[in-house]
Amino acid sequence: MIPQLPLAVALPPPITLADFIPGKNRQLLDLLTRMAAGRNGEILFISGAPESGKTHLLMGLCSLAEQQKRSCAYLPMEELCKLSPELLAGMESMDILAVDGVQHIAGQAAWEEAFFVLFNLAHAAGKNLLFSADRGSGQLPFLLPDLRSRLSWGSSxxxxxxxxxGLMELLQNQAQTRGLQLKSKVARWLLNHCSRRPGDLLAFMDRLDEKALAEKRHNLSLPFVQSCL
Incomplete structure (x- = not known):
């Protein structure tokens, strides 16, 4: 029997703070939740390895804040740094600025200057500023020392x-979000036989979801999961 091919019409689940598995990061998650609800004047700098959850946190913050009728700008700098820094003009009016991957502007004089100006305007107006990077602010090779100094003003x-x-909870939550059943023993087997990087685990969950849809199944049994490796 030829398996049914899934149609590419499924939308990705929305990214929310409620879906973030905090592990040892509960204090940070609580602070972001308070910020989204209306805590003003905060400056936060989040660092972490690739796929550690930085983008999830920034996008989840913006999603929750928008539900509270607060204006937000999510800025993915890996893509935006290829454009003109003029796009930052006027963004100091936003309640929350979430700058993802600020390391990508390091060494770009025009971008550094534009962010320095934006930081000063937004901070003077009592706005919330949230930055993420793959390393601490003091380790970023900025041309503008004053920008590095500004990024260290708040909490890090x-x-x-x-x-x-935490990884098992991530797998089971992702399965549940997709309408699938993943028992603890199967999730444990996955951790013992697959890459433990969160991004790789989520990519594998996408593959399981696609094959499960094609076979019209909901239970991710161990034989089924093994067949997908």
Whole structure:
């Protein structure tokens, strides 16, 4: 029997703070939740390894804040740094500025200057400023020392990786979001036989979801999961 091919019409689930598995990062998650609800004048700098959850946190913050009728700008700098820094003009009017991957503007004089100006305007207006990077602010090779200094004004958090229980919770939550059943013993087997990087685990969940849809199944049994490796 030829399996049914899934149509590419499924939308990705929305990214929310409620879906973030905090592990040892509960304090940071609580602070972001308060910021989204209306805590003003905060400056936060989040650092962490690739796939540690920085983008999830920034996008989740913006999603929750918008539900509270607050204006937000999510700025993915890996893509935006290829454009003109003039796009930052007027963004100091936003309640929250979430700058993802600020390391990508390091060494670009025009971008550094534009962010320095934006930072000063937004901070003077009592806005919330949230930055993420792959390393601490003091380690970023900025041409403009004053920008590095500004980024160190607020609180700084280093994201802690998930332990085994956190990774299992991530897998099971992702399965549930997709309408699938993933028992603990199967999730444990996955952790013992697959890459433990969160991004790789989520990519594998996408593959499982696609094949499960094609076979019209909901239970991710161990034989089924093994067949997808």
């Amino acid at each position: 958090y280093r994201l802690q990786p998930l332990d085994d229980e």
